[in-house]
Amino acid sequence: MLYFCPASVRVRAASGAALKPIQSINAHPSNCICIKFDPTGKYFATGSADALxxxxxxxxxxxxxCFSRLDWPVRTLSFxxxxxMxxxxxxxxxxxxxxVETGEKLWEVQCDSPTFTVAWHPKRPLLAYACDDKEGKYDNNRxxxxxxxxxxxxDS
Structure with a gap:
């Protein structure tokens, strides 16, 4: 099992019911914020405050x-x-x-505000995402x- 340790900016591998650490990986030079496994079990991805x-x-x-197209800390990931993808x-x-295999940009989905959650449909190439729209064109009193x-x- 892998788990994330934000204080030490490491990803640690652990095993057993007690989750005893068996390996530690220096993942980023700044805080890791999110981690996701791909559904095939081949990869996992980490997103960090260094925008990588x-x-x-x-x-x-x-x-x-490494993917370096964002300028702000990575808040969310989804395979x-x-x-x-x-x-x-x-x-x-x-x-x-x-x-995933080439790192090539497929799409850049434009948003009117920051995005803090992305999630792919479990069976189709359909992405749901939630943005901080409180100060945008929607009702900002809610x-x-x-x-x-x-x-x-x-969509294109």
């Missing part, structure tokens, strides 16, 4: 690729159902969607956000 997303090989525990978001006003979708037939 790191892709790690689960078997070898080595970083195979697509087939593990081929990785969405990452932050206070930047866009969501970066990358191809204490609620908005959930949006990317990947519908008329």
């Amino acid at each position: 997303v790191s892709l790690w090989d689960v078997e070898e525990l080595v970083c195979v690729r 697509s159902h087939d593990g081929k 990785l969405a990452s978001a932050s206070e930047d006003h866009f969501i970066d969607i990358a191809e 204490e609620a956000g908005t959930v949006k979708l990317f990947g519908l037939p008329n």
